Amino acid sequence: xxAGYVTELAxxxxxxxxxxxxxxxxxxxxxxxxxxxxxxxxxxxPPAILMAVIAPVAFATGPAETAAAVVTAIAALRLPLIVAVxxxxxxxVALRHLFGS
Amino acid sequence: xxFEWSEFRRGVIDILxxxxxxxxxxxxxxxxxxxxxxxxxxxxxxxxxVFAGAAQFVAVDLWTNPAPVLLLTLTVFIVNIRHVxxxxxxxxxxxxxxxxxxxxxxxxxVDENWAFAERRALAGPLPPAxxxxxxxxxxxxxxxxxxxxxxxxxxxxxxxxxxxxFAFTATFICILVGFCRTxxxxxxxASSGSAAALAKLTVPGAWYIAIGGLAGVAVAYLLAxxxxxxxxxxxx
Numbered sequence: 001x002x003a004g005y006v007t008e009l010a011x012x013x014x015x016x017x018x019x020x021x022x023x024x025x026x027x028x029x030x031x032x033x034x035x036x037x038x039x040x041x042x043x044x045x046p047p048a049i050l051m052a053v054i055a056p057v058a059f060a061t062g063p064a065e066t067a068a069a070v071v072t073a074i075a076a077l078r079l080p081l082i083v084a085v086x087x088x089x090x091x092x093v094a095l096r097h098l099f100g101s
Numbered sequence: 102x103x104f105e106w107s108e109f110r111r112g113v114i115d116i117l118x119x120x121x122x123x124x125x126x127x128x129x130x131x132x133x134x135x136x137x138x139x140x141x142x143x144x145x146x147x148x149x150x151v152f153a154g155a156a157q158f159v160a161v162d163l164w165t166n167p168a169p170v171l172l173l174t175l176t177v178f179i180v181n182i183r184h185v186x187x188x189x190x191x192x193x194x195x196x197x198x199x200x201x202x203x204x205x206x207x208x209x210x211v212d213e214n215w216a217f218a219e220r221r222a223l224a225g226p227l228p229p230a231x232x233x234x235x236x237x238x239x240x241x242x243x244x245x246x247x248x249x250x251x252x253x254x255x256x257x258x259x260x261x262x263x264x265x266x267f268a269f270t271a272t273f274i275c276i277l278v279g280f281c282r283t284x285x286x287x288x289x290x291a292s293s294g295s296a297a298a299l300a301k302l303t304v305p306g307a308w309y310i311a312i313g314g315l316a317g318v319a320v321a322y323l324l325a326x327x328x329x330x331x332x333x334x335x336x337x
Contacts, residue, residue: 006167006168006170007139007140007143007167007168008143008146009168009170010160010168010169010170010173010174011143011146011147011150011151012150013170013171013173013174013177014147014150014151014156014157014160014173014174014177015147015150015151016174017174017175017177017178017181018151018152018153018156018177018178018181018184019207019208020178021178021181021182021183021184021185021188022181022184022188022207022208022210023188023204023207023208024184024185024188025184025185025186025187025188025189025190025191025192025207025210026188026192026195026203026204026207028185028188028189028192029189029192029193032189034193036325037322037325037326038322039325040285040321040322040324040325041318041319041321041322041325042189042190042193042318043190043321044285044286044289044317044318044320044321044322045186045187045189045190045314045318046187046190046215046216046219046220046280047277047280047281047286047289047290047293047317048289048290048293048313048314048315048316048317048318048321049183049186049187049293049310049313049314049317050216050273050276050277050280051277051289051290051293051294051297051313051317052183052293052294052296052297052309052310052311052312052313052314052316052317053183053212053273053297053310054270054273054274054277054294055293055294055295055297055298055301055309055313056297056298056301056309057267057270058270058274058294059294059295059298060298060301060302065267065270068267068271069270069271069274072270072271072274072275073274073277073278075275076274076275076278076279077278081118081272081275081276082118084271084274084275085118085122085268085271085272085275088267088268088270088271088274088275089122089264089265089267089268089271090264092264092267092271093263093264096264
C-alpha cells in the first residue's frame, strides 16, 4: 500500500521539478534587459541547445550516425523539412547496415 | 480576439511528422515502465504530468521499488535544466499570449515544439494558436502512446532497427540549418557541439545539453562584446 503512495510522490516530484524548469524562463525575463550582449546570447540559445542535443548522436555515437547527420544537413539546405527527415532516417538505416552497427 | 483556428491547424500539421515518429517512443516508454513494475495508470499519470521524454526514460532506468523520490526528482531536474535557457529565449516571443495563460503555455515547452516555435519566430510574431496546436498534439500522442505501451505490456522491439531514434536528431538538424546565418553562429555551433560531445563522453548523467548550451551561449556573449568594442573603436 505504501509503495503506491511513494510512486505517486515520485511522479509529483518529477512533475514539479520539470514544470519549474519550464516556467522559470518566464520570470527570469523580467529581470533582464534584452539588448547588446544579452540579446546576442539569447539569440544563440536555439542553435546552441539544438546543437548540444544532437552532438552526442552526430559526433560521438558511430560513423553511421555521423554520416547520416551530414546527409540530413545537406538535404535540409534544399528540401522541405519532412523530406529531409525521411532522407535522414532512411540513410541512417542504410548506413548502420553498411557499417554493421 | 477570436481563436485563430488556421494557426492551430498549422501547428498540428507542422508537428505531425514529429508526433508520428514519437509514437513508437511512447509505446517503448510504456513498455519499459511496465517492465519496472510501474502500474499502467501510474505510467500514464507520469507522461501526462511530467511530459518530458528524455527525463522520463532516465527516471524509469533509475526506478526501484519503492521509488527513490529525491533521486528521481533531482535527476529529472538536471535532465530538464535546459528548459530554463529555452524558456528565457521563448518568453521573448510571447507578446501575443495573454499574460494569464503564459504559465500554462510554458507547460508545453518541449524541445520539438520549442524548436518549431523559435523557427517560426524568426519570420514574425508567434501566433499563440500555433503553439497550442503543437503542444496539444504532442501531449495527446505522448499520453496515448504511453497508455498503449503500458497496457499492452509487450516488447515492441528496438525502435533503432527502423531508424525512429534518429528521426529526432534529423528533425533538430533540419531546424538548426535554418538558424545558420552568420559566421558567429558557426562559432556558437562549434563550441556547443564540441562541449556537448565531450561532456557526454566524460560527465556522467545528462549534463551534456546544459554544458553544451551554456558553452555556445557564452561564446555568443563574448563575440558580441568584441564586435561591440570594435564598432565603438571605429566610431572614435
